[in-house]
Amino acid sequence: MTEWAIGTEKLSKHYRSLQAVDGLNMHVPKGAVYGFLGRNGAGKTTTIRMLMGLQRATAGAASVFGMSCMADRISIARRVGYVGEKKILFGSMTGNDLVRFNREYFPKWSDALAERYAKRMEIPMDRKFKKLSLGNRTKLCLLLAMAQGADLLILDEPTSGLDPVVTDELLRLLVEDFTNEGRTIFLSSHHLSEVERIADWVGIIDEGKLRLEARLDDIRAEYRRVVAFGRDLPAARSPQVLSTVAEDDNRTYVVTKNVEAFAAGLRNEGATVLDISPLNLGEVFLQLVRKEDVCISGNAGATRA
Amino acid sequence: MYLWKCWRDTRVKVFVAFGVILLVDFFILASAIHVQHFHKPGRALGLLQATFMIPSGLLLFFGWILSKENPGADIGNGCGDFLLTRPSSRGRLVWTGWMVGMAESVILWIVLSAIAFGALLLRLQQVGIPVLGAPQTRIPPGSVLLVFAIFLLNLGLIYGLAYCIGVVTRNGSWALIGSAIVVIGYGFLESLLRQHWNIHLPDFFLPLHGYDNGIEIPSMLAFVVHGCLLVVFPAVAHFALERMEV
Numbered sequence: 001m002t003e004w005a006i007g008t009e010k011l012s013k014h015y016r017s018l019q020a021v022d023g024l025n026m027h028v029p030k031g032a033v034y035g036f037l038g039r040n041g042a043g044k045t046t047t048i049r050m051l052m053g054l055q056r057a058t059a060g061a062a063s064v065f066g067m068s069c070m071a072d073r074i075s076i077a078r079r080v081g082y083v084g085e086k087k088i089l090f091g092s093m094t095g096n097d098l099v100r101f102n103r104e105y106f107p108k109w110s111d112a113l114a115e116r117y118a119k120r121m122e123i124p125m126d127r128k129f130k131k132l133s134l135g136n137r138t139k140l141c142l143l144l145a146m147a148q149g150a151d152l153l154i155l156d157e158p159t160s161g162l163d164p165v166v167t168d169e170l171l172r173l174l175v176e177d178f179t180n181e182g183r184t185i186f187l188s189s190h191h192l193s194e195v196e197r198i199a200d201w202v203g204i205i206d207e208g209k210l211r212l213e214a215r216l217d218d219i220r221a222e223y224r225r226v227v228a229f230g231r232d233l234p235a236a237r238s239p240q241v242l243s244t245v246a247e248d249d250n251r252t253y254v255v256t257k258n259v260e261a262f263a264a265g266l267r268n269e270g271a272t273v274l275d276i277s278p279l280n281l282g283e284v285f286l287q288l289v290r291k292e293d294v295c296i297s298g299n300a301g302a303t304r305a
Numbered sequence: 306m307y308l309w310k311c312w313r314d315t316r317v318k319v320f321v322a323f324g325v326i327l328l329v330d331f332f333i334l335a336s337a338i339h340v341q342h343f344h345k346p347g348r349a350l351g352l353l354q355a356t357f358m359i360p361s362g363l364l365l366f367f368g369w370i371l372s373k374e375n376p377g378a379d380i381g382n383g384c385g386d387f388l389l390t391r392p393s394s395r396g397r398l399v400w401t402g403w404m405v406g407m408a409e410s411v412i413l414w415i416v417l418s419a420i421a422f423g424a425l426l427l428r429l430q431q432v433g434i435p436v437l438g439a440p441q442t443r444i445p446p447g448s449v450l451l452v453f454a455i456f457l458l459n460l461g462l463i464y465g466l467a468y469c470i471g472v473v474t475r476n477g478s479w480a481l482i483g484s485a486i487v488v489i490g491y492g493f494l495e496s497l498l499r500q501h502w503n504i505h506l507p508d509f510f511l512p513l514h515g516y517d518n519g520i521e522i523p524s525m526l527a528f529v530v531h532g533c534l535l536v537v538f539p540a541v542a543h544f545a546l547e548r549m550e551v
Binding site: 049052053054055056074075077078080082084085086088089090091092093097100101102104105106141144 | 313394
């Protein structure tokens with residue numbers, strides 16, 4: 001049995017001249033809450049669509065619970081609750097109709113959970129989907145995915161269109177019903193604070209490549225920003241350096257581990273270390289995906305369970 | 306599941322079609338009964354045959370309209386993410402949707418024909434024509450089956466064609482427009498070839514002509530070709546959906 005809920009090996013997808021996903025190697029441990037982060041157009045949604053068998057990979061492979069995403073998409077769909085980027089359901093059906101439609105597909109479907117989610121997220125279940133607001137549509141999509149008894153939830157921008165109160169309620173429900181039961185959540189988001197609140201793993205994708213895959217605790221405990229001053233400082237493309245930003249004679253390094261040893265090495269090269277400071281997820285994200293004068297050393301710092 | 310969804314999406318159309326075709330059926334038959342002499346040889350038999358043939362024509366139109374509902378249209382409406390990630394094969398979606406449309410049309414044909422046939426028998430009895438065992442009202446069971454077979458194959462052709470176009474283009478309206486273009490274009494091509502080069506293409510639809518002694522029987526080849534087309538169009542739709550990226 002594989003220990004990964006999701007695994008990709010050199011997964012690629014290109015559309016004519018656009019390389020949407022480029023050799024993605026990603027591993028989501030079972031039981032993890034994995035935040036999949038990236039800018040618009042970074043390749044998050046394309047990756048998720050390939051995981052759900054909605055798009056074919058140009059090269060490489062993707063698996064969910066060890067099953068091939070294309071060949072075994074029906075078996076995968078039985079175990080995965082999915083909310084896509086387009087949160088559109090059958091317009092003429094009410095929430096209750098959609099529950100009726102959906103429940104027959106999933107043996108582990110829970111009407112009690114569906115009722116509970118409808119109440120907690122304040123979804124008008126007797127209103128036709130096409131008459132619902134954007135937020136209520138999103139909530140209904142989430143309800144259908146969460147009540148099906150899935151072992152894995154794949155959520156593409158799950159909080160888009162939700163107000164802060166419902167977002168908070170949703171995150172609570174995810175923690176209560178999924179993370180506490182050892183089920184896996186894979187969510188893509190622009191909202192770093194939400195991811196930081198519930199995720200224990202993060203993957204950062206940019207221009208189709210996975211720039212970082214690491215435990216959030218490791219980022220908090222070990223990732224440091226090192227600002228050094230000096231002439232001819234190294235670009236430092238070593239595995240422990242996640243990125244380097246050069247500005248005149250200043251260099252800012254994001255170091256994933258052994259920061260003291262790294263700083264000592266800089267000092268030995270004649271540099272003055274001006275600052276060593278911890279980083280939050282947002283700062284790591286910006287360091288990795290910022291376009292101005294950045295040297296990136298790649299998928300550094302991954303430490304798996 | 307999807308079967309229920311298909312029924313839910315089409316049931317209003319089914320009831321409307323039932324009402325409209327029943328009205329048209331009775332209007333045509335009532336007009337014929339009123340102006341014609343029943344005791345004229347073959348007249349009663351011709352009217353009884355018409356009870357099967359009138360719904361056949363009208364239900365082809367209904368089947369064509371029904372093809373607007375197909376999995377491609379759902380995907381085109383943005384529901385592809387949801388629909389194609391349910392644990393069910395894409396082939397099942399295609400064949401279920403197709404089967405529901407065909408079944409609804411066939412059931413309507415049976416019900417409407419039975420109602421019209423029964424009503425006409427009642428009327429014949431009222432005007433003194435014996436309806437049971439009398440030679441002037443005895444329809445050979447084979448001719449009813451023939452009308453049904455021709456209806457089924459023609460329905461399969463127009464419904465299947467439009468359904469297939471709808472799935473491939475992911476658009477319900479294109480199912481109607483595209484199939485209309487094919488039917489009209491085929492007719493235009495057929496007449497062009499016939500007039501200018503004396504080339505005869507087979508009829509698009511199997512002909513359904515009644516006459517005093519029965520129903521005109523199309524050629525066996527036409528039956529075979531239409532029988533193949535009955536399953537070819539949904540099979541093409543199945544293949545297209547299986548390969549489709551959303």
